Every structure is written in structure tokens, then in C-alpha cells.
Amino acid sequence: MRKRTISIATVAAEAGVGVGTVSRVLNGSNQVSEATRSRVLNTMERLDYRPLRSASSLSKGRTDAVGILVSVISRPSVMARLVGVIDVLSDAGLDAVVLNVENRAQLDRHLSSIIDQRRVDGIISISLRIPEERVTRIRKLDIPLVLVDNSLPNLPCVYIDDVAGGNMATKHLLSLGHRRVGFIGDNKHTGLGMSSSEDRYAGYLMALEAAGIEPDFDLVARGPHSSEAAAALTSALFELGKHRPTAIFASSDTLAVGVIKAAQHHGLKIPDDCAVIGFDNLEISSILDISTVNQPLLESGIKGASKMVSLLNGEIAKPHREELSLDVVPRGSSLGIQRNHPTKLYGVVEGPNGLQILQGGEELVS
Amino acid sequence: MRKRTISIATVAAEAGVGVGTVSRVLNGSNQVSEATRSRVLNTMERLDYRPLRSASSLSKGRTDAVGILVSVISRPSVMARLVGVIDVLSDAGLDAVVLNVENRAQLDRHLSSIIDQRRVDGIISISLRIPEERVTRIRKLDIPLVLVDNSLPNLPCVYIDDVAGGNMATKHLLSLGHRRVGFIGDNKHTGLGMSSSEDRYAGYLMALEAAGIEPDFDLVARGPHSSEAAAALTSALFELGKHRPTAIFASSDTLAVGVIKAAQHHGLKIPDDCAVIGFDNLEISSILDISTVNQPLLESGIKGASKMVSLLNGEIAKPHREELSLDVVPRGSSLGIQRNHPTKLYGVVEGPNGLQILQGGEELVS
DNA sequence: TTATGCCATGGAACCGGTTCCGAATTGGGA
DNA sequence: TCCCAATTCGGAACCGGTTCCATGGCATAA
Structure with a gap:
């Protein structure tokens, strides 16, 4: 019975060299003569030899x-x-x-x-x-x-700088004339120490203070990180009647989507009745024309x-x-006028099987 | 100089046992007496010993x-x-x-x-x-x-069964009375052999045939997998004038979003002027109230x-x-019933169950 | 010719667990 | 008291590469 697995020793024996030499070939050492190298490489090819990762890990220590x-x-x-x-x-x-x-x-x-x-x-x-x-x-x-x-x-x-980001977002709303700005964020304690929402909240408070506005904690709500939860929280804010916020800073775009939903449900027009800004600049915010704070995720x-x-x-x-x-991306959910068209269309050209994108699209893979 | 790394040998020596015994303790073998086991465990604890994965991999062969x-x-x-x-x-x-x-x-x-x-x-x-x-x-x-x-x-x-899915989606549109149903899908050859879009297209053709409708290949377009590309393709279909489709099956929700965008751009009302159905039931389709085919992704x-x-x-x-x-999830983008509608995102829209709140939220993490 | 040195090479020791064989201990039954 | 089996344990061999040291060959310099 022949040994089943082909190890470095098999190759060495077959090629008539020592194991050290085979290893050197494997690692591209320049301590091997060209003749020997090619002989070893041929043998490896012939035997269909492949080095075993875990063995290498063990001796290399990584x-x-x-x-x-x-x-x-x-x-x-x-x-x-x-x-x-x-x-x-x-x-x-x-x-x-x-x-x-x-x-x-x-x-x-x-x-x-x-x-x-x-x-x-x-x-x-x-x-x-x-x-x-x-x-x-x-x-x-x-x-x-x-x-x-x-x-x-x-x-x-x-x-x-999440604090700065929260500040920027809130300032954007304030600059549009809003005085009653609400905040929708994540729960404080997740056990994972994710503090971005709270940091953005700190920025929110800073911006209010800088504008000389006393924060109204009735306009602040926190919950799980989902648009449904945000919608529920926002809904409660809207039920404050004349004390309801005229603008809302949601600490992420996902939450902002919930805010939009709640506004629809309450028959409030955006941005006239309530302006909204999110955070992250996810694709969804572009699709829904939601103002946001861009951060370079990728x-x-x-x-x-x-x-x-x-x-x-x-x-x-x-x-x-x-x-x-970071930078604020103003869109329709806070600005009165829809400035840029939501969809930038590309040029198209006739193709044999219908239409193909001519430019600006994702690169075609072969 | 003492050896830096603490290996199984160190533990064995320190505990006064053989390496085999330590290994057996590590692997929970029942061939070890309780007394010995606890002595070894204590020693491991004392030395802060941890087995090295790669060594174990090598000898275990996995x-x-x-x-x-x-x-x-x-x-x-x-x-x-x-x-x-x-x-x-x-x-x-x-x-x-x-x-x-x-x-x-x-x-x-x-x-x-x-x-x-x-x-x-x-x-x-x-x-x-x-x-x-x-x-x-x-x-x-x-x-x-x-x-x-x-x-x-x-x-x-x-x-x-992507073919069946495409069939279902197309049938849904046909059942609403549409005769000119377009198809927006992915490029055929990606080099990765992803055939779902083409399979869904096959289902689309099947449904047309079953309904006795001659397929119109002018209503079929393929491009890169992005909503921007889909918008461009759809835009071209809408420019067919009176020959434009009255309904479109997009082979994924991402593409369906592009279709919606193109409709907005052309001032077409959805679903009145053009009904749309996607595929996958991504979160976005729920947010935008796009009809889709649900598949269990997670x-x-x-x-x-x-x-x-x-x-x-x-x-x-x-x-x-x-x-x-698979199952069809009919929503506002195909049904005549007016629900939350994307084209009227910032308008006042009343929905029968436009908002789902206070249930199904993300679970709180401790 | 001999000394010097470099290059290519073989192979033992090693990385740190696992496994298996044989030995030691123990307990029970005759 | 002796024997046998079961239980527990020690340690060598092994997994498959890497590394380092010793060696032999060859060329260049003295």
C-alpha cells in the first residue's frame, strides 16, 4: 500500500532531492539552482502536490x-x-x-x-x-x-467624529429655520459599546445649545435599530399635537425611513410639516431622497x-x-424643493438582445 | 532562559503527567480519572495554557x-x-x-x-x-x-425554482389584465454562472405563452445589476410610446427600484400607467410598496x-x-388599490395598513 | 598548488498537538 | 493467594512543513 497523501517527502524522494530543497522551492528561496528548481517543480506538477496549510502554519507560527x-x-x-x-x-x-x-x-x-x-x-x-x-x-x-x-x-x-456629525445634521435643520427639532436614536445600552448614536445625540445637543435653544427631552426618543421601531417612536412624537417637532434628526438612515413612514401615516407632508435628516448615506436614503450625513463606509x-x-x-x-x-447631503426630505433629480439616467444603446448600458454602469464581467 | 510558549509538554511536566494525558483532558476523553483531570485542569489554568489551533489541525487533519x-x-x-x-x-x-x-x-x-x-x-x-x-x-x-x-x-x-418564480410574477401581472408586459433583467453572461435572472426570464416567457401572448422582445432589456442601470433600460422602454409596456417584471427588487425611478422620471403613475413587480422581497420593496416574489433568503x-x-x-x-x-407578495406597485405609494412619497397618502408599529421590532440585546 | 569563500544541498531537529501501544495499577472472582 | 480484565496512564511515533547547520563542490585569489 502506497502512502495516500503526497507530502513534501514524497516529492523530495521522487525528485531525488532533500526535503529542505523542496521547501525552499515552495517558498521561492533564491538558494536553489535553476536546474534543481525546475526539476522539483516538474515533480510537484506530476504528483499534483499541494502544500498543506496547517502544517505550514504550525512551523511558521502564523x-x-x-x-x-x-x-x-x-x-x-x-x-x-x-x-x-x-x-x-x-x-x-x-x-x-x-x-x-x-x-x-x-x-x-x-x-x-x-x-x-x-x-x-x-x-x-x-x-x-x-x-x-x-x-x-x-x-x-x-x-x-x-x-x-x-x-x-x-x-x-x-x-x-460622530459628535461633529450629529452637530452638522442638527445645524442643517436649524439653518432651515426649525426650532423644535426632535431626535430618534438607538437604545443606549446594547452591551456592545456601540456609541455612535449617543455621540450623535451629544452633537445634537451641542447644536441646540449653540443656537440658544433649550433642549426639549419630550422630542427625544430611543429604541431598537429598525425602521419599524423608529416609526413607532416618531408616531408618539407626532401625537404631541402643537408641541410636536417640526424637524427630526434620525441617528441613522434606517431610522429615518421609519420617521418618513410615521409622517405618511400621520398625514404630515415632508419636508413642509416635518423635515427629516438621517445619517450614513445608505443607498436607501438616496432612493427615498432623504437628507443625510455622508460617511465613507466602504x-x-x-x-x-x-x-x-x-x-x-x-x-x-x-x-x-x-x-x-463627514458632510451633509441635503435632499428633498429637508429642503423644500427637490433640487437634483432622484435618478440620473444613463445613455443607452440598442443591442442585439434588447438594451445594454453604454456608460456609467457597473463594469461588465466577462 | 525558559521556553516562552506554554505547550502541552509544559503542562504535562508541571502537572507530573504525560503529554497523552493532557491531550486526553483537552479532548474530554473519559479515559482519565477524575483526580488526574482536575489536577491537569488546575495546572492549565495556573499556566494560562491554551491549545494552538494549527497544531491541532495538523495532527487531527481538519x-x-x-x-x-x-x-x-x-x-x-x-x-x-x-x-x-x-x-x-x-x-x-x-x-x-x-x-x-x-x-x-x-x-x-x-x-x-x-x-x-x-x-x-x-x-x-x-x-x-x-x-x-x-x-x-x-x-x-x-x-x-x-x-x-x-x-x-x-x-x-x-x-x-426561479422559472416557477418568474412564471408566478408574470402571471400576477397578466391576471391584472396586462397584455404588454416588459422584462428587465441581468446581463446574461457574468462569468459566474448566476442564472437566476435568465431562469426567471424563462418563467416569464412560459407565462406569456400560457396566456396566448406572443412575446415582444422589444419589451425585454438586460443590463448590469443596479437600480441605475435598470432605470436606464426602463426609460428606453417607456420611450416606445404607445408600444410601451403597461407592466414590467423586474428580475430582482433592486432592478424594480430602478423601474420605479424611471416611471417617476417619465411622469408615469404606478400602477395605473405601469404596474411593477420585483423579486426577492428585500426590505426595500416593502418600504417602497413594491410587489414582489418572496423567497426565504435567510x-x-x-x-x-x-x-x-x-x-x-x-x-x-x-x-x-x-x-x-416562493409566493407572490402583491403590493401597491401592481394592485390598483392605493397604498403607500413611492411616487407620492412626500405627499399625503392614506394606507389601509400603511404603518406597522409596535410589533416585530428587533430584539433588545442585553 | 593550496587557501578562502560562496553557493547549492541534504537532513536532523523542531513546531505543538494526537494517537496508539504497552505497561502499571486496581479490583473482583475463584 | 493467584489470575484476568478493566481502567488509567506514559511516551514514542506521527502529522507535514520550516529552518538551520554541516557538507561537498567549484571558482577565485594567493
């Missing part, structure tokens, strides 16, 4: 994989970041191990298994706050950690993953901490 | 990881399936290695690295057709392969991943091949 901790993966904003991360890692030849975290217990479980068993060479955390003690442990083990949409001192991270993932790649190559992540910029 | 091949991850329908897959794998203690595939070259690259290097124990393919020769290779290597939103003979898979991921877990446990995936059911 896995060539990166763990990605993701908070509530189904959220569109989180998804967009994840896409960026995965693409960069993939290009760098690193495996992306995705770990979905929906509660504190899951976070702990994933962190233990990932960190302690050294399943990955580095960890990227998306929109998730890693507990203090875990960070120190990760540091002690010398495992690179990059934060995306989050920030901790002395750690490489890519983040935005880019945050790309930049974060790039930092990780640098760190794993032993380089220093160039801008150690990177703040991405 | 990685406890599953590769997930994903076609164009940013598509909402694909995302939803992915979420289901990740959750199930995570519960089973398996790593989810996500591989985004956007073109044929990437598919080949990922398949090679994943399969040949045995980086994973099994492969789940989402909305992606694996080339024939790869399938045979995977089979030969005895690596479990599960298809989600795809189907091949003799392979475990979870799929829908469920497909869950079921697919469950099959994988079974296979890795040496069991047989119970229903080897599983077809999930």
Missing part, C-alpha cells in the same frame, strides 16, 4: 488569516465596511474569518476562541468596542488589532484592512489613527 | 473552518443568505472564511487556494456556479460541498449551513436537495 469581529452583521452600514475589509484582505492573500457578534456573550466567546487559540494573525473590529481587559490581553500576546468605526487610545483605528473598511496588512508585514500603519470626514 | 464562496457580496440578497450561514456555523463552532467572488479569475484563485491547501473542511457556495472540473476535483478530495441558491445533480443544495443560508454541519459530523444531510417555496 495562520495568514485575519479575524473580523462584526457587530450585528445585517446592518447595511456594517455590511458596507465589511465588504471593504474583505476585499483588501483577499487581495493581500489573507483569509477573512468573519465573526458575527450580536451580544456580549458572543463577543466574549469569539474573542476567547480567536485570540487564545491563535486562529488568526490579527483582529479587525467593526463598529464594536472591545472590552478593556481583552485589549490588554491582545496587546500582551502581540496580536495586531485594528478598529474600524471605533477608537481607542494607542490603537490603530479608522473612525469618524472606505473605512478598506483603510482599516490596509492598516492590518501593513502591521502584518511588520510595517507601521502609516496614519496610526485616521479620522474620515 | 481545520474546523468552512469556506464560503460568495458572489458579489454587496448584493442584499446574497448578504441575507450569508448572515444565515455565518450564524449557523458560528453556533457549531466552525470558523466562517468568507471569500468574495466578483469575477471568474477570482473564483478560480479562491478555489485553488482553498481546496488545494485544505484551508477548510467544507465549502458553501452562495449564488455561484462552481465549474464542472472544480466540482469533480472537490469530490475526489472528499471535501463536502453545499450549494445555496444553486443546484447541481448529486450535490446537497438549497434552491428555489432561511436558505441557515438550511445550507445546517447541511454542511451535518456532513462534517459524518451524518447525511437530511433532505439532500431542498427546494424552498
